[in-house]
């Protein structure tokens with residue numbers, strides 16, 4: 001009993017936000033809304049285009065990836081591809097092992113045959129979550145924003161994120177990789193949004 005009461009008090013403390021905390025939370029939600037309004041949403045043709053290789057690692061690329069990283073964080077995402085902001089270049093930003101990464105001209109290669117199915121979300125697909133089967137382990141070969149080669153071995157969630165982002169650079173969405181029933185359900189949720197926009 002005593003434990004239970006204690007827990008209850010503890011929860012209560014957490015529920016009550018100070019004015020400063022409430023303000024910070026409200027600001028976070030506004031930043032998220034603004035970020036999402038700058039990310040192309042389902043139905044936008046840019047999401048269906050194949051992006052072109054990056055040829056020069058210049059100031060423009062650096063600025064673009066800085067902006068994409070800020071947008072990704074504001075939108076509460078773990079990855080954002082250039083096609084999602086209407087730029088048809090083979091670049092994405094993501095957070096892998098708690099570290100922000102810029103990955104240019106990425107190539108993902110499966111390691112072994114193991115796959116796993118987990119629900120995925122996408123900053124271009126609103127509240128939709130669908131199960132997607134992905135390779136459990138992959139290697140990623142790419143370049144960073146300065147043009148230095150990057151080579152990573154990834155598994156689980158990190159492997160999933162880079163497979164999702166490389167798909168974006170090929171004009172593919174997670175809807176193309178889910179089962180028929182999940183796709184039907186997702187499209188049912190997405191269509192009314194299109195009518196409204």
Ligand code: ZN
Pocket residue numbers: 121122123124164168
């Ligand atoms: Zn996505």
